[in-house]
Amino acid sequence: MESIVEMINQYGVPSVVAVGMGYFIFYIWRYVTQMILPTLSTAQGTLIGLIDRIRMLDNDMIRLDQKVNTILDMRESADHIISIIEKYKREDADDVDEDMKENVKRTLADRVEQVTKDVQE
Numbered sequence: 001m002e003s004i005v006e007m008i009n010q011y012g013v014p015s016v017v018a019v020g021m022g023y024f025i026f027y028i029w030r031y032v033t034q035m036i037l038p039t040l041s042t043a044q045g046t047l048i049g050l051i052d053r054i055r056m057l058d059n060d061m062i063r064l065d066q067k068v069n070t071i072l073d074m075r076e077s078a079d080h081i082i083s084i085i086e087k088y089k090r091e092d093a094d095d096v097d098e099d100m101k102e103n104v105k106r107t108l109a110d111r112v113e114q115v116t117k118d119v120q121e
Contacts (some may be wrong), residue, residue, distance in 0.1 A: 082089070
């Protein structure tokens with residue numbers, strides 16, 4: 001304590017406070033560069049990795065949604081085709097066999113084309 005009083009008497013209060021403030025600034029700068037910046041760099045790398053994973057999951061969700069929609073469309077198409085077949089079975093089978101085949105083929109081709117376009121989009 002006496003050494004501080006001697007320094008104040010010898011150099012004056014402003015000079016001693018300026019040196020103390022310089023040491024304080026140096027201490028804070030050293031702490032920031034040695035402790036905080038490496039931790040921030042690590043946190044930034046982790047954050048970038050998490051953002052990439054979220055994007056991948058988002059893309060996976062979009063793909064799964066498209067697959068579910070495709071399956072639902074195919075199920076609707078199958079139900080429609082089954083209803084056409086049942087309708088033709090109820091009518092005279094001899095007269096309608098060729099018609100039924102053509103209608104089923106046409107309906108199948110249309111539905112497959114529609115589902116293919118939906119999947120490609």
